[in-house]
Amino acid sequence: EDQVTQSPEALRLQEGESSSLNCSYTVSGLRGLFWYRQDPGKGPEFLFTLYSAGEEKEKERLKATLTKKESFLHITAPKPEDSATYLCAVQAHLRGNMLTFGGGTRLMVKP
């Protein structure tokens, strides 16, 4: 069975304090790993897709990386508006097109 675990569950940062969020996965045949940002009561907002180990993607203050066992979402010099829950999800070859999500990391950035 596919398993996705995110850590930490919650993270408090000061504005400008860089950090990384972790997403560990066990999947029979990874098709893709997806990062989303979700604000309270809203739909997940797509950030990145990673397909193979060694791949990296960047967008503003965010950078996502992928290995064969885990993915990291690096946040450089975060701002208060980066506060949200960050969700990691995997899509497996044997499970069609469904996404299996991890528990999410609630990020709070204080000014």
Added chain:
Amino acid sequence: AAGVIQSPRHLIKEKRETATLKCYPIPRHDTVYWYQQGPGQDPQFLISFYEKMQSDKGSIPDRFSAQQFSDYHSELNMSSLELGDSALYFCASSLDRYNEQFFGPGTRLTVL
């Protein structure tokens, strides 16, 4: 840019009633997905459709059914509602079956 549209945004029902949730995908997207997110939980995959045919099925109760219509919009029908069905229901769409999924704003269902 156009996004996924869901209606209604909020819905209050009594136990044992029925509910219909609608989803309008991003133009040209041919795949639609339904997810359920309970309070403090991850989105859980319910069902998906590709080119108007059921594609994959997740943890969708037998009381729920869904379909995708010729204009690619989708409806999730929920019958014999239970208190535990109270949740946010998200629709997502993608261009083809395995590309990134773009989520709508959700329908908040409250069952009293």
